Amino acid sequence: MANTNNAGAEALRRLKEVDPPSLLAPNPTLSETARAASQYLFSSIRPFSQKCPLDQLLVDGYDAEQIWHQIDLQTQPLLSTLRRRVNQFVKNPDEIAQLKVPSSVAKKVEAKNHEEWEQESDDFDEELDEDDDDEDDFEGVEKEEKNGGSDGEEEEDDDDDDDEEGSEDEDEDEEGEKEKGKGKDSGIEDKFLKINELNEYLEKEENNYENAEEADDGDEDSEEDDELEKAGEFEMDEDDEDDDEEEDEDDEEEEEEGMENARYDDFFVGKKEKSSKRKDQLVEESEDSGDEDDMESNKQKKRTASTHEKQLEKIQSEIELMEKANVEPKTWSMQGEVTAANRPVDSLLAVNLDFEHNVRPTPVITEEFTASIEDMIQKRIIEGLFNDVQRAPRLPSKAPREVKELDDNKSKKGLAEMYEQEYVQKIDPTSAPLSSKDKLKNEASMLFKRLCLKLDALSHFSFAPKPVIEDMSFQTNVPALAMEEIAPVAVSDAAMLAPEEVFDGKGDVKEEAELTQAERKRRRANKKRKFKADAVKRSEKKARSEKKEDNAIPGQVNG
Amino acid sequence: MQSNEASSSMDVDTVSSKAKVLPPKPKFKPLKPHEMASGQVQFRKVSVPPHRYTPLHKLWMEFYTPIYEQMKIDIRMNKRGRKVELKTRPDTPDISNLQKCADFVHAFMLGFDVIDAIAILRLDELYVESFEIKDVKTLRGDHLSRAIGRLSGKGGKTKFTIENATKTRIVIADTKIHILGSFANIKVARDSLCYLIMGSPAGKVYSKLRAITSRMAERF
Numbered sequence: 001m002a003n004t005n006n007a008g009a010e011a012l013r014r015l016k017e018v019d020p021p022s023l024l025a026p027n028p029t030l031s032e033t034a035r036a037a038s039q040y041l042f043s044s045i046r047p048f049s050q051k052c053p054l055d056q057l058l059v060d061g062y063d064a065e066q067i068w069h070q071i072d073l074q075t076q077p078l079l080s081t082l083r084r085r086v087n088q089f090v091k092n093p094d095e096i097a098q099l100k101v102p103s104s105v106a107k108k109v110e111a112k113n114h115e116e117w118e119q120e121s122d123d124f125d126e127e128l129d130e131d132d133d134d135e136d137d138f139e140g141v142e143k144e145e146k147n148g149g150s151d152g153e154e155e156e157d158d159d160d161d162d163d164e165e166g167s168e169d170e171d172e173d174e175e176g177e178k179e180k181g182k183g184k185d186s187g188i189e190d191k192f193l194k195i196n197e198l199n200e201y202l203e204k205e206e207n208n209y210e211n212a213e214e215a216d217d218g219d220e221d222s223e224e225d226d227e228l229e230k231a232g233e234f235e236m237d238e239d240d241e242d243d244d245e246e247e248d249e250d251d252e253e254e255e256e257e258g259m260e261n262a263r264y265d266d267f268f269v270g271k272k273e274k275s276s277k278r279k280d281q282l283v284e285e286s287e288d289s290g291d292e293d294d295m296e297s298n299k300q301k302k303r304t305a306s307t308h309e310k311q312l313e314k315i316q317s318e319i320e321l322m323e324k325a326n327v328e329p330k331t332w333s334m335q336g337e338v339t340a341a342n343r344p345v346d347s348l349l350a351v352n353l354d355f356e357h358n359v360r361p362t363p364v365i366t367e368e369f370t371a372s373i374e375d376m377i378q379k380r381i382i383e384g385l386f387n388d389v390q391r392a393p394r395l396p397s398k399a400p401r402e403v404k405e406l407d408d409n410k411s412k413k414g415l416a417e418m419y420e421q422e423y424v425q426k427i428d429p430t431s432a433p434l435s436s437k438d439k440l441k442n443e444a445s446m447l448f449k450r451l452c453l454k455l456d457a458l459s460h461f462s463f464a465p466k467p468v469i470e471d472m473s474f475q476t477n478v479p480a481l482a483m484e485e486i487a488p489v490a491v492s493d494a495a496m497l498a499p500e501e502v503f504d505g506k507g508d509v510k511e512e513a514e515l516t517q518a519e520r521k522r523r524r525a526n527k528k529r530k531f532k533a534d535a536v537k538r539s540e541k542k543a544r545s546e547k548k549e550d551n552a553i554p555g556q557v558n559g
Numbered sequence: 560m561q562s563n564e565a566s567s568s569m570d571v572d573t574v575s576s577k578a579k580v581l582p583p584k585p586k587f588k589p590l591k592p593h594e595m596a597s598g599q600v601q602f603r604k605v606s607v608p609p610h611r612y613t614p615l616h617k618l619w620m621e622f623y624t625p626i627y628e629q630m631k632i633d634i635r636m637n638k639r640g641r642k643v644e645l646k647t648r649p650d651t652p653d654i655s656n657l658q659k660c661a662d663f664v665h666a667f668m669l670g671f672d673v674i675d676a677i678a679i680l681r682l683d684e685l686y687v688e689s690f691e692i693k694d695v696k697t698l699r700g701d702h703l704s705r706a707i708g709r710l711s712g713k714g715g716k717t718k719f720t721i722e723n724a725t726k727t728r729i730v731i732a733d734t735k736i737h738i739l740g741s742f743a744n745i746k747v748a749r750d751s752l753c754y755l756i757m758g759s760p761a762g763k764v765y766s767k768l769r770a771i772t773s774r775m776a777e778r779f
Binding site: 406410411418419 | 672674675677678681682685712715716717719720722723724726727728739740741765768769772773776
């Protein structure tokens, strides 16, 4: 290893001194040196890239492209972790100052690094993923620095930086876990711990996790990286004694803590948390067999928790809740006077408030209600019991005045006649014309008589013939049959028109259409003759009347 | 008094000879109207407006007869001067006849019918009152026309109603209104017409008329 390292370093140095233009032309020696240098670099970075499946860079007989891909395999995850680490430092610049720590032994540094790794891996169960990131960043930064530094001389500085980072990580670890006890060197495999078993278990878990979470976030990737790193770490332990020691140290640390500071909390409280975190996140396999055993025992204990313990748990949780509620500020409904500003919007709607109603609540209209009302209405209608308001009878105060109707026609009497009438009325009250009262009386008596006649006719009890009223009225020529139907006895057909009254004509009466031309002419001639005779008569009349007027003695008073 | 004094004087002066015998008091007959104006004839002249010329011409005999026969007043028409002239006759019974006839003719000229105007001849206390619409309320244009329409009513209905209710005769000549009747009746008719001019609806005026006339009729 050291010879190859030296050769590799040598090759690197030579490469550095090469002129860039000479690289343009293909040169077998240059390629040899380049391959050796890249191999050296690869192997030097190898300790920090745990995820890489390649042990060393395979150079013989490989194409440039293939070599490049091998390098890529190694560096890709490293770069991401380093970037994260740098971001971490960007956020907390104070850590950068703590980075620089004088280094003594590379081994120690490496050991410390590994220890820190393990510590942090153990802490992952209880800490957030940020710590994972921290460690990843830390590791990434390491690799980056190593990549950047082409000289092996810088490795020491890197180691120093790693030391500083490791110390920082130590400081960052706030949770006091049992793993804080670092620096305990006692790497002896115990009967409890078998490295081979560990490795097998780790590989199994790895496969499971990789299958389950292929497209996870970087955190989980980082965790995977951690696992891989841990796996790689353990693999490396096989290669390096130091790593074995580190492993043993880790194992021993846990075992020591288990042995020396054995408390209930160490076993059950911590393990419980660890197991819970395993369910939530990807648990680090670095919990090792001891943890596994403890966890298994824990699980068994949980399953067989006694009823008393269950009750206790219940009560405990309730108590916690109540205490929590008591500590918190009260809800708005339990506070005293609460204005709208002190309670959430529309919160009154959810609460059943109790207050006095001054208004009678509106009656709920149900079917029964309407049915009852309708029944009442029907009953009232049947009885005829309406609570009608009856007008109070007004006592007649005075005799009703005789209302004189206004006549809007032109009066036929002259003014003189009107005053004459008035005068006569004044002088001689007896000659006063019938007042309207009498008129009404007459009308009433007439109506009554007519009514009595009709009733008598219908009843046939007491026959009273219709009063003969000599008046000019039109006689309707109604057929006797109709009349008799209405009033069988009392009405006779004597009141109807006589045949002569129906038609008074002589000779052969012809219709308009039946007349011949000669007859029509004759008819017209007769008409004309009559008209002429009438005209003559009229003119004679007029002449006579005019003469009379002229001869009339003047002074006759008209009217 | 004179006789007493005469007697006393007679008593005192018995020594003198016979007393003088005064002539008897004259007894005059009442003056005839003809003689009242110291035997002069009295005239009245009434001008005829153009729109009454033709009716006068038509109804002349009805005009003439009562005046000449009953009032005993000479009447003639001056065609050139468009005047009706009235003159007392020696046998005119009453001096007021002339005035009555003049009023009669004047009433006819205003627009009243002969039949209505003759009441003036027959009754003493009939008067004619004239007033204008603008005396009541100043109206112009459409408002004036509407007021005149309101006064007459549809087909003269409202006017006849007032005439019948108040026993008057009304003549509406454009913006002049003439009422013929007795004093109280003229007042009622005038009030009704004024209400109409001022804008009351006819129904309202009717109800007022009804109340007033019934009250008036009850009095008798």
